[in-house]
Amino acid sequence: MPATPLEVENLSAGYGPTRVLEGVSFSVPAGARLAVLGRNGMGKTTLLATLAGQTKHYEGRIRLGSSDVTSLPTAGRAHRGLGYVPQARCIFPTLTVEENLYVGLKGRPKTAIEEAYQMFPRLKERRSNLGSQLSGGEQQMLSTARTILGRPSVLLLDEPLEGLAPIICEELMGAFAELAKTGDMTILLVEQRIQSALDFADRVIILERGRIAWNGAPEALSQDHDTVERLLGVGGLH
Template sequence: MAERAASSGKAVLKIEDLQVYYGQSHALQGVSLTLETGVLSVVGRNGMGKTTLCNTITGLKRAQSGSIRVNGREISSLEPHEIHRLGVGYVPQGRRVWPSLSVDEHLRISSKRDANWTVERVYQTFPRLAERKSNGGSQLSGGEQQMLAISRALLSDPKLLVMDEPTEGLAPVIVEQVERMLVSLAEEGEMAILVIEQNIGVATAVSDRVAIMVNGRINRVMEASALAADRDLQQRLLGVGRHSDEPAVSPAAIAEAQEQLAEVYRIDRAGTRTEPVVQNGVFRPVTELPNRWNVPVAAMRQAA
């Protein structure tokens, strides 16, 4: 990936000690983050606060305290339309296109006069949208809807583009196209981009730095190349595989889990348990389903 242009002047996005609540739930706990130029990716498992961070930057969620500055201006108390006018574009998770509007109508109502991004430039960037310009939003595939959502944000000519899970649910060929587009936008230097991603492959491919979010906090900011090379850290971040600090499951535990499964789930030829059982003094009815409390998950996973 090509080197990004060196930063100069004040940061496009600077977040300091951001505190956000949902009732009594503390969603963002002192988040601080700086994006000067290019692409910064934020990764983490579900429920870590990534979408809340996007919504707070764009004004859809109000912070209890802390600071959000875009090109030096405080925006934490502004309404979403005011933040949008200051040059913050948003590609929300789930695309959110209008089913009754055609592709061309989506783009025309989002375009601005004298903007760097025009409808014609969008069609050149995404030829598939040009082919589908007369189709309604509900007639597009998931990849086409994502192209449309990204294009709609680009037409606002943003200085900061916030993208929440831009590759979620997309076919690999479309994911690669989105990756190339993000790298190209960063190299052109027209805008800074904050990408929220669970796909670490995408996150490390499009950015030089990656911020890791854990339990509502920025755990660390590191070089994308270092994260891409650290498989163990990736597993801990996304909960894939056995954590390095988790002890290995012994053969005895696996055998015990197999015995529990055989006892709790007596299977007949139709595939259902034929009678209730009493296990460890607890009555287990026929309708009970397997869960993480009655059978050890790690042992059950290995036994399976």
């Protein structure tokens, strides 16, 4: 599937009676890279989970290309090209790396897993290791690779760098940049490592208490120290 645009209009969603997102609107053109920033608890994970159809929807619309997916369940959205790599790295601990990758094939031939190994050569070296034997970085690579094997047209990445050593972060961001270069995917990246997110993205939204508090270009945010301080609560980019 080629990259598709994502359009979110006046979205409100949450968990049961708890509203978390309020009136969120933004759009991402096909093949673009959006960084979703915000302090802890501001609704970043809820936004991605809502796009994936895993929260309670109250209001608003979600469009993937020409399809309105608002009322579709998670599987229907995945079928229309939405790939979600959740914050909790959901790999199967008792399956090998290769068996974990098979789960992501969705009917594609087994030979397609070479694509995953090309993207993350470390996974090839560990192909017979169990999921439980992987480092945090390798688990993230596996979780990401498994989703990418389904050839999503819109990819949602939730804090892929969380808890990883700087060298592994660089490796992962390098792989994401390669993926973005193909133009085959529209990518939404939630990250606490702001500088890495800004280097990657071509547009940015910042969430504050479930609403979009800032929307613009990464270069503009880099120069706007007041906004960085106020909405991201850091003394500078890191």
